[in-house]
Amino acid sequence: MILLALPNSESIALRLSRSMDATLGTVDVHTFPDGESYVRIDADVASRDVAIVASLHEPNERLLEILFLADAARESGAKRVGLIAPYLAYLRQDARFHRGEAITARTVASILSARVDWLVTVDPHLHRFASLSELFTIPALDVHAGPEVGRWIARNVDAPFIIGPDAESRQWVERIAKAAGAPFTVLSKIRRGDSDVIERVPDLAAYRSSTPVLVDDIISTGQTMIATVRHLRDQGMKPPVCVATHAVFAADADAQLQAAGAARVVTTNTILHQTNGIDVVPTIAAAYLVERGALDRQSHTESVSESVGMRARRP
Numbered sequence: 001m002i003l004l005a006l007p008n009s010e011s012i013a014l015r016l017s018r019s020m021d022a023t024l025g026t027v028d029v030h031t032f033p034d035g036e037s038y039v040r041i042d043a044d045v046a047s048r049d050v051a052i053v054a055s056l057h058e059p060n061e062r063l064l065e066i067l068f069l070a071d072a073a074r075e076s077g078a079k080r081v082g083l084i085a086p087y088l089a090y091l092r093q094d095a096r097f098h099r100g101e102a103i104t105a106r107t108v109a110s111i112l113s114a115r116v117d118w119l120v121t122v123d124p125h126l127h128r129f130a131s132l133s134e135l136f137t138i139p140a141l142d143v144h145a146g147p148e149v150g151r152w153i154a155r156n157v158d159a160p161f162i163i164g165p166d167a168e169s170r171q172w173v174e175r176i177a178k179a180a181g182a183p184f185t186v187l188s189k190i191r192r193g194d195s196d197v198i199e200r201v202p203d204l205a206a207y208r209s210s211t212p213v214l215v216d217d218i219i220s221t222g223q224t225m226i227a228t229v230r231h232l233r234d235q236g237m238k239p240p241v242c243v244a245t246h247a248v249f250a251a252d253a254d255a256q257l258q259a260a261g262a263a264r265v266v267t268t269n270t271i272l273h274q275t276n277g278i279d280v281v282p283t284i285a286a287a288y289l290v291e292r293g294a295l296d297r298q299s300h301t302e303s304v305s306e307s308v309g310m311r312a313r314r315p
Contacts, residue, residue, distance in 0.1 A: 001292075002045055003084075004073065006054040006065050011272050012086060012281060013053040019285035022051070029065060037061070039068040046077035051084050051288070052116070057248050057271045059089035063108070070115040082118040084284060086270035087218075087246045091125040091135075109135035120287050122270050122280055123217045123245040127168045143287045145245045145268050145280050146172055150179020152266070152278045153213055157241055161210035163187065165224050169216065176215055183207070187228065201231040211263075212240035219244040219267070222253030229260040239263035245280075247273035 001022035005013030007029055017024040025043030032038060050073045056062045066083060073081045093104040109132075112119065119140040124132060132140035153160050153176065162184035164173035170186050177184035187201055204212075212232050214225050225242050232240055239261050247254075247267035254275060257265050266277040 001049045001051065002043060004041060004043070004045075004050060004052050004069060006052065006062055006069065008058070008272060009053045009055050009086075012055070012269060015269075015279075015281040016053060016084065016285060019281055020288060025050075027069065037065055037068065039065055039072060041069070041072050041076060045073050047079050049080050049082070049292070050078040051082045053084045053086075055087040055271050056085055056089035057087055057246070063089075063111070067111070067115050080117045081115075082120070083112065083116045084288065085119065085121045086280070086284065087248075088119075088121040088124050092127075094126075094128045105129070105135060110137075113137040120284060122268070122284065123172070125217060141287050141290070143280070143283055144172075144175060145270075145278070145283065146175035147179045148268070148278055148280055148283060149215065149243055149245070150176040150182075153180040153182065153241075153243065157211050157213055159210045160213045160241075161185075161204075161207045163212055163214050163228065163240075165214070165216050165228070172217060173215060180213075182213075183210075201228060201235070204232070204235055204237060208235075208237060211238050214240050214242045214262075216244045218246040218248055219253060219257070219265075220248045221250050222257050225262070226256055226260045229257065229262050233261045241266065243267070243278075245270060247271045247275050249273065249275075 001020060002025045003013050003017050003022050004025045004027050014024060025041065028040040028042055030038040052066055052069050054062050054066055070081050090104040090108040096103055113136050118138055119136060120143060122143045123145050124142055129135055132142050160180055160182040162173055162177040162180060162182050164170060164186035166188060167186055173184050173186055214228055219225060229240055240263060242257055242262045242265045245268050254265055265275045267273060267275045268278040268280045269276040270280060
């Protein structure tokens with residue numbers, strides 16, 4: 001197995017290579033003055049299983065580079081080409097809310113399904129789809145960071161009380177609360193724009209002795225958590241700990257969270273950021289091994305079937 005990391009994913013690729021007993025290949029990525037990208041693999045991938053490692057927090061640029069790299073690997077003789085995308089962008093637009101809108105989740109899934117043989121990602125934003133299989137036509141694994149997040153909370157937060165942002169997050173929040181051994185609730189959210197969010201927070205007087213832990217799959221603008229932090233402060237709660245899987249942090253969202261009154265902001269290492277404190281590499285590596293085993297069994301079955309078919313056709 002050889003891993004090929006795109007820019008800003010080198011750190012997690014290095015850790016993955018150790019956990020997966022894989023080779024780390026070198027990729028040369030360059031942007032020309034006209035904005036076009038140059039991609040070159042500086043490794044022998046012939047007859048090798050290849051995994052591209054790329055978090056798509058810079059989605060437009062990274063997506064094209066993944067396509068170029070996948071084609072270059074296949075044309076260089078790679079046996080299979082997969083994608084480990086710890087953060088997978090464009091899944092939040094999963095329905096058409098206004099006439100003429102693109103459903104980017106379907107478009108990106110279609111593009112990637114045509115270029116790679118398998119996909120592993122962490123906590124994809126699946127609100128209106130039950131699983132990645134509804135979007136992708138290739139084997140696609142959804143790795144849950146919830147158990148690792150819950151264990152981190154149990155080790156690092158005194159008397160935690162878990163709070164999720166909205167009803168859609170309940171299933172994810174339940175997993176975290178179970179791993180943390182803590183009570184939880186979910187709020188109701190109204191989003192009126194990219195940076196205009198109304199959070200409805202119930203009376204939490206019974207939990208004033210607990211430490212609120214706000215959890216979400218992604219912090220982008222941070223407005224959801226910022227609004228909740230202010231509501232908790234108004235109710236006399238302790239300064240909350242804010243935890244998320246994906247540290248997108250548009251503009252200075254992490255600084256805004258701290259200024260609003262968050263005691264601490266912690267994320268997993270799906271996207272390299274100074275707030276990283278929860279390691280999901282072992283979970284990704286374990287998921288990949290499961291997926292590789294399934295692919296190997298599938299390839300063996302197809303090979304045997306083809307062989308039997310050829311023998312049957314012989315005179």
